Amino acid sequence: MSAPEAAEDVGRAGVRRVGLIGWGAIGRVVGRGLSEGEVPGAELACVVDNRPRGETLPVPQLPFAEALDECDLLVEAAGQAVVREWGERVLRSGADLLVVSTGALTDRALTERLRRAGPGRVHFTAGAVGGLDLLQAVTALGPLEHLELTTTKLPGTLRQSWMDAELTARLDDATGPVELMRGTALDVPAKFPKSTNVAATVAVAVGDPERVRVRVVADPGAVRTRHVIEATGPMGRYRFEMEHEPDRGNPATSSVVPYAVLRSLGVLAGGGGRVL
Incomplete structure (x- = not known):
């Protein structure tokens, strides 16, 4: 089933099927939150991560191309390179993309390509910043x-x-x-x-x-x-x-970031508030 068809089915069911790119400090918390039902209207469908996992995942670990067939929303939680390499393809498939590594969006040429790529839409989470x-x-x-x-x-x-x-x-x-x-x-x-x-x-x-x-x-x-x-x-x-507080496993990341991602997913799944 193609991503647009999957999105249509999801729309009828009222549930966003989420693919999580990355199972690190951010992805692990987001994935567990989704799999435990913390975001009404969203479910974790798969994880995309090229590294072998030393733990049992709550959902299948799929190659990127297969994830596009399973999901209508992809969450980037694995670094700027993911946005550069896969962002346009996600949007062309009809799926939406939630960007955590917003540093990639300061590349004006990339940002313009993402704007033209549709029909999927790009969103980004506020992460560790307010105001x-x-x-x-x-x-x-x-x-x-x-x-x-x-x-x-x-x-x-x-x-x-x-x-x-x-x-x-x-x-x-x-x-x-x-x-x-x-x-x-x-x-x-x-x-x-x-x-x-x-x-x-x-x-x-x-x-x-x-x-x-x-x-x-x-x-x-x-x-x-x-x-x-x-x-x-x-x-x-x-x-x-x-x-x-920095994340214990990855001090370069603030521990609040995955919870900001979960909040953004709640908005995209039809909850209250706004996502950027």
């Missing part, structure tokens, strides 16, 4: 005069292969906060693909990644992952600060 509705409302009244995000994490979660010896030494020897990069939401997510999805999410919400200034800070004393958004616009001045 997006207000930022969108203020932006609608005129361009923000200033918008800056500062993300602070433990040094070990920010290490990257492109770092030179000097920067690596600063990271290893840090006894206090160290600024690793300053730039826009267009270029920072490419340098820290697993740690700056919040920057990309803010950029997508306001519609201009070059307007969002981003600072990435490593702090060996950080107990939680911290995101601070500061903005000035025609209606006033705003500041949002979020501190999240």
